[in-house]
Structure formats: structure tokens, C-alpha cells
Amino acid sequence: MSFLSVQDLKVHFPTQDGVVKATDGLSFDLQKGQTLGIVGESGSGKSVSSSTILGLHRRTRAKVSGQILLEGTDLLTISDEEMRQRRGKDVAMIFQDPLSAMHPYYTVGNQIAEAYRVHNDVSKRAARTRAIEMLDRVGIPQPDRRVDDYPHQFSGGMRQRAMIAMGLINNPGLLIADEPTTALDVTVQAQILDLLQDLQREFDSAIIIITHDLGVVAEMADNVLVMYAGRAVEYGACKEILTHPEMPYTWGLLSSVPDVAGDTEAKLLPIPGNPPSLLNPPSGCAFHPRCTHRDKVQGDLCTTQLPDLVPGPRGGTHLKRCHIANPDVIYAQEILPEIAPDLVEEL
Structure with missing residues (x-):
């Protein structure tokens, strides 16, 4: 049994303009002594899902459903008093801005x-x-x-x-670190990451680290969860995700990393467009309006049908939410030559 198991977690916020689906059917597992890296752009649902684990959306207008099992106990069904006793003792959080x-x-x-x-x-x-x-x-x-x-x-x-x-x-058995190295210089960032790893070894804590920095993920995480528009779009072992990504959104995140060993005048390759509104997300795959590879899918599947989170061509525990049938081939031929080689070699 997993130390932490999140199953079909939904966190919706009713507003005057409609329902904001901040987290929409999120599932993942985390074992003792392991680190899960959650990555994605701002507004993808990373912090909302983690603050829900901590019980910070109780007594608010948020509509929360699903399961958050911590050592077999569903944190969504226990009383406020029991959650207060667990918060800070069994599960704690390092906030983004101390x-x-x-x-x-x-x-x-x-x-x-x-x-x-x-x-x-x-x-x-x-x-x-x-x-x-x-x-x-x-x-x-x-x-x-x-x-x-x-x-x-x-x-x-x-x-x-x-x-x-x-x-x-x-x-605590579970530590959630929300952007723990934001606004810190690189030397202090390295010290903070080393400190977290040392303390994890000492206390055998499970850690969820929320970040947009893929370098932090490569340094810290055992497994990686890539989020977009409130959903998981790719999930698997850290090395597998960063060296053989199978979802175009993950390709975009990796392609946005500057190549420190390359041409200093080379342009970055940002993901086109902006993240979607969670009030009215796109139909089908939420990433399709920004995806430059949707022409590789026959018909209109990308715009009409939400892909399931299923194992990709490489199988195993590597899951991807995409209609592209051969992402590993496309990645090797079109994406890999553009990614910073130092990041790949480091892994």
C-alpha cells in the first residue's frame, strides 16, 4: 500500500462567472522516502492539489471530491479536529514565500x-x-x-x-515543498535542495516538490507528475520522463530550457500561446490549441475527445495523456536535437 494515494481528486471553485476546475481528476501515489516532482505552468493546479492534501480548502466554497489516502486514512472524510491534529504533525508544507x-x-x-x-x-x-x-x-x-x-x-x-x-x-511523514527555491540565487538553491535531501534521509519523509524548474526536478525527484489545465498529462520515473517524454506539453517544457553550453545568441523555444482558462477549458485535449503536433493525429480526436492517461509505447508505469500513437519516434527525430544536451547528459 502506498504511503500517500490520491485518487480522482477534483477541486472546483464556484464563482460568479462559472466553475473553476482547478484540479480535475488527479491521481498519483507516493511511497515513504521518495520524492514526487509536480511540474507545469502557473495555473495548472499544482499548488491547489497540494494545499487540498493539507486540508486548507475546508470550510471554503471549494467543492472537493475523490480520495486522499494517507497511510490508509482518507483525509477528505476525517473531522476538522482530526485534520488539525494531523496538519503539521503527519503532513507539513513549506510555502512558496516564507x-x-x-x-x-x-x-x-x-x-x-x-x-x-x-x-x-x-x-x-x-x-x-x-x-x-x-x-x-x-x-x-x-x-x-x-x-x-x-x-x-x-x-x-x-x-x-x-x-x-x-x-x-x-x-512529518509527508512534506510538501511549494516552489522552495523561488527567488533564491543558485548557490542558496543548491544548499536548500541538499538540505531537503539530507533531512529526507534522516527522517525517511515522503516529499512532494512543486516547481517549474526542471533542474530541481532532475536533482530531487524519483517520479515526476506533469500537470496541465488541472489534469495529469504525463507521469512516470524522473529519468524516463526527462529523457523519453511522450506528451507534446512535456516536450515544450524541455525545449524551453536554455542550452548553457550552446550558442549564446540562440533563441529560446517557448510554448506558443497561453495556458487555458479553467472556467472554460478547450474541448478534447486541453493542450490542442497550443500543440504544434496535432497534425500527426488523424481526424479531429485532439479537439473532440479527451485522451485517457494510459501507458505509452514504452509501457511500464510511464503514463501519457495524448492521442499521438508514436511519440517516442517524433521526440527522437524532431525534439531531441533541440533540447539542451547538458540536461540529458546530466541524467
Whole structure:
């Protein structure tokens, strides 16, 4: 049995203009000690699906259905009180912007200690000691002094480390990291990723990392879930997805990566158009208005019929949502020569 199993998750938001289908039938599994990378453009449903796992859409107008099984318990059916007890202890989240996620009026140590005291019957002194230990564990210099600083007194990288300390202070089985390296320089990004991997090995946590950075995915993930318009469009092992992608949207993401070893004047190859409105998504395959390969499918399947998420030509656990019958051939002949060779060689 999977440690986390999400089955047919739907998160819809009723609005005056209609229903926003932020997540529409999402399914995936995650084992203990493994990392799942969720990638896709803004508005594809990555953060909404993960915040739903954390129970952040309870008591809102959101219509949530499906199953979120954490060690066999459906998080969508338990009471608010039980979800509150699990949030931060069994499942925790590192938010995208730690400066906004942290309260500006309370010290960093106070907020980390509070996260510990909520789930443990300990004194304030013991919680403060635990907060200092965690700040030291995530690499904050002079933690016994910096524990009394406010969030604005921390640099961006230090705030992100403090958020990681807060997320891991109760040793959760599942850690969700929402764009944990956004707005950080590359050196700090590498340090944060190394820290997450070290802590994962220490606590045997399952990690969901949400990102648009394929370099982060290549570094961290065991499996990759590519999302578009609220649905999974490709899913499989990280190396398999990044070296043998079978969905044109994934081809577009890979082709958008600049080739650092190539011509400095070469143009990037962006995906044409914009992501669709989730109020009124396109019929058939949601990606078809932007897809430059739909002429390779006979008839009007792309515009009229939503493809199922099924194994591709390579079989196994590599799933793709596309009508193209021979994506591996098209990728090898047309797409691979345009992709940054350093990314492929790295894998």
C-alpha cells in the first residue's frame, strides 16, 4: 500500500462567472522516502492539489471530491479536529514565500516553537530549545541568538531554512515543498535542495516538490507528475520522463530550457500561446490549441475527445495523456536535437 494515494481528486471553485476546475481528476501515489516532482505552468493546479492534501480548502466554497489516502486514512472524510491534529504533525508544507507565510509580529523562534507545542505537551522552554535545535539543524548560524530575530531580519535563504525547520520540527511523514527555491540565487538553491535531501534521509519523509524548474526536478525527484489545465498529462520515473517524454506539453517544457553550453545568441523555444482558462477549458485535449503536433493525429480526436492517461509505447508505469500513437519516434527525430544536451547528459 502506498504511503500517500490520491485518487480522482477534483477541486472546483464556484464563482460568479462559472466553475473553476482547478484540479480535475488527479491521481498519483507516493511511497515513504521518495520524492514526487509536480511540474507545469502557473495555473495548472499544482499548488491547489497540494494545499487540498493539507486540508486548507475546508470550510471554503471549494467543492472537493475523490480520495486522499494517507497511510490508509482518507483525509477528505476525517473531522476538522482530526485534520488539525494531523496538519503539521503527519503532513507539513513549506510555502512558496516564507516572508508572507510567517507572521511579521512574532519572532522566528516563537513561530517554530508554537508549531511544536501544538502537537506536543511541552513547556515553552522545551519548545524554544527544540526550535534552536532545528534552526541549527537547517544551517542557521548562531541559532541561540537568531531564534529571537523577526522574519524581516532573515535573508531570503535563511527564511526558507526557517520554514523548513518549522515544517520538519514534528518529523512529518509527508512534506510538501511549494516552489522552495523561488527567488533564491543558485548557490542558496543548491544548499536548500541538499538540505531537503539530507533531512529526507534522516527522517525517511515522503516529499512532494512543486516547481517549474526542471533542474530541481532532475536533482530531487524519483517520479515526476506533469500537470496541465488541472489534469495529469504525463507521469512516470524522473529519468524516463526527462529523457523519453511522450506528451507534446512535456516536450515544450524541455525545449524551453536554455542550452548553457550552446550558442549564446540562440533563441529560446517557448510554448506558443497561453495556458487555458479553467472556467472554460478547450474541448478534447486541453493542450490542442497550443500543440504544434496535432497534425500527426488523424481526424479531429485532439479537439473532440479527451485522451485517457494510459501507458505509452514504452509501457511500464510511464503514463501519457495524448492521442499521438508514436511519440517516442517524433521526440527522437524532431525534439531531441533541440533540447539542451547538458540536461540529458546530466541524467
